[in-house]
Amino acid sequence: AQSVTQPDIHITVSEGASLELRCNYSYGATPYLFWYVQSPGQGLQLLLKYFSGDTLVQGIKGFEAEFKRSQSSFNLRKPSVHWSDAAEYFCAVSGGGADGLTFGKGTHLIIQP
């Protein structure tokens, strides 16, 4: 069965500092990997996705993620965070096609002024 692990429940980062959110997955075949952000009272927004090709993926809002097959990881990064980045971040995996997503438990990002 597929699974996603986000080891950090909470992360606090100062505004302007760099950010890395960790994600490890377990999947028997080539995974389709996603990062979503959920702000209070809002729906899930897709930040970026990886299907194949270049393992460094660029997303919206200045985010990027790197797929490392050898480490089964898909960590999310941002060079300089803004207060508006405070939210819940979810990593997800699927087999593509008509598969539903398997989500990690999420990482709550807190931005310090």
Place this chain on the structure above:
Amino acid sequence: GAVVSQHPSWVICKSGTSVKIECRSLDFQATTMFWYRQFPKQSLMLMATSNEGSKATYEQGVEKDKFLINHASLTLSTLTVTSAHPEDSSFYICSAASGRALDEQYFGPGTRLTVT
């Protein structure tokens, strides 16, 4: 583009009653729709996958007779929580995928259900 709506955004119902939640794809045809459940401060759990015109496929542990899913058209799927109990209180989120790009799902804003 790729907007998914849900109605209602929140609902309160009494224990033992049924409540219906609608999920609509507003600007594309959704051949597949998914229903997720999110408990407070927890992750989303896939409940079921529905394809237009066919029966939904439920995940293990999800009661199909309690959570009735209908996907009658390419733009509408409904989730009916039957004989609701307080433990059914949760945040229900739908997503939709089109036949052209099934690799990406577009999520609705969610419905907060509170059963008293």
